[in-house]
Amino acid sequence: MRGLALKALYMVPVALTVTLVTFLLLNLLPGDVTALMLGDDAPKEAIAQTRAALHLDDPVLIRYGRWLWAALGGDLGRSYITGQVVWEALGDRLKMSFQLMAMGQAIALILALPTGILAGYRAGRAIDKVLTTAAFGIISLPIFVKSMLLMVVFAVVLRWLPSTGYVEFGDDPWGSMRSLILPAFAIGLAEWPALMRVLRSDIIATLQEDFILLARSKGLSPTYVLFRHTLRPSCISLVTIIGLQVAGLLNGVLVVEVIFALPGVGRLLYESVIARDLFMVQGAVTLFAVLYVTINLAIDSLYVLIDPRVRK
Numbered sequence: 001m002r003g004l005a006l007k008a009l010y011m012v013p014v015a016l017t018v019t020l021v022t023f024l025l026l027n028l029l030p031g032d033v034t035a036l037m038l039g040d041d042a043p044k045e046a047i048a049q050t051r052a053a054l055h056l057d058d059p060v061l062i063r064y065g066r067w068l069w070a071a072l073g074g075d076l077g078r079s080y081i082t083g084q085v086v087w088e089a090l091g092d093r094l095k096m097s098f099q100l101m102a103m104g105q106a107i108a109l110i111l112a113l114p115t116g117i118l119a120g121y122r123a124g125r126a127i128d129k130v131l132t133t134a135a136f137g138i139i140s141l142p143i144f145v146k147s148m149l150l151m152v153v154f155a156v157v158l159r160w161l162p163s164t165g166y167v168e169f170g171d172d173p174w175g176s177m178r179s180l181i182l183p184a185f186a187i188g189l190a191e192w193p194a195l196m197r198v199l200r201s202d203i204i205a206t207l208q209e210d211f212i213l214l215a216r217s218k219g220l221s222p223t224y225v226l227f228r229h230t231l232r233p234s235c236i237s238l239v240t241i242i243g244l245q246v247a248g249l250l251n252g253v254l255v256v257e258v259i260f261a262l263p264g265v266g267r268l269l270y271e272s273v274i275a276r277d278l279f280m281v282q283g284a285v286t287l288f289a290v291l292y293v294t295i296n297l298a299i300d301s302l303y304v305l306i307d308p309r310v311r312k
């Protein structure tokens with residue numbers, strides 16, 4: 001528990017650093033947000049008044065400190081462009097993004113567990129070489145290429161699934177799942193190779209341990225030894241990779257939501273960057289940073305459940 005508390009403390013400066021760097025980078029973007037708000041033909045006096053009202057002429061560190069103080073109180077500000085409260089905009093889109101990330105990670109695990117176990121148990125044989133080659137081939141393709149290929153094959157050619165759009169889960173649960181299958185599969189395919197390779201390597205290593213030789217010497221069946229004695233200690237690295245892949249999931253959500261026209265946080269972030277909507281971008285990045293450190297902390301706490309030796 002003490003170790004988890006220390007890691008939680010370490011993650012606070014990580015999140016603060018992300019928000020500071022993001023705020024500084026946003027202020028380096030070309031253009032004037034007031035021109036976007038008022039139009040290019042707006043009088044200079046109106047632009048100056050608007051900048052003064054929004055405190056845009058203040059030093060950047062003072063503006064960051066003002067934003068951070070408000071954010072610690074739960075206020076991420078309002079959109080410069082739409083006037084919408086940032087928390088409300090993020091909350092409206094967060095549900096869909098969570099559903100997409102959960103489905104993508106579930107697909108990655110569904111693919112990785114059987115293929116990783118099979119490749120590790122049959123290491124060096126034909127099935128291992130086929131799976132390893134397939135993993136290298138898939139990981140070499142950018143996620144937007146995977147998304148386009150899936151869209152062309154299953155939405156355009158076969159017409160099995162919709163290519164774009166989203167249906168609310170509460171309105172039509174099956175329609176909601178269908179609208180997210182292709183984007184979730186694109187994310188799952190992007191995450192699968194790393195999970196499969198890590199599980200394969202750990203299973204190969206675990207099968208060489210003395211306690212596995214002892215279990216085999218007792219006459220236990222190979223299947224029992226594999227699933228009862230080998231799989232559990234081989235999953236620690238897998239859990240670690242899942243935690244590290246949170247950043248990849250967030251990046252994948254951003255790309256996939258834009259390609260499949262999904263109304264999630266990733267697409268909101270993309271549109272806000274294009275529109276130079278500073279507070280909306282800052283709020284979305286802050287949300288992603290908090291999600292990243294929180295999920296990684298939760299992953300660390302799972303180690304004890306998987307392998308009690310970690311407590312020592």
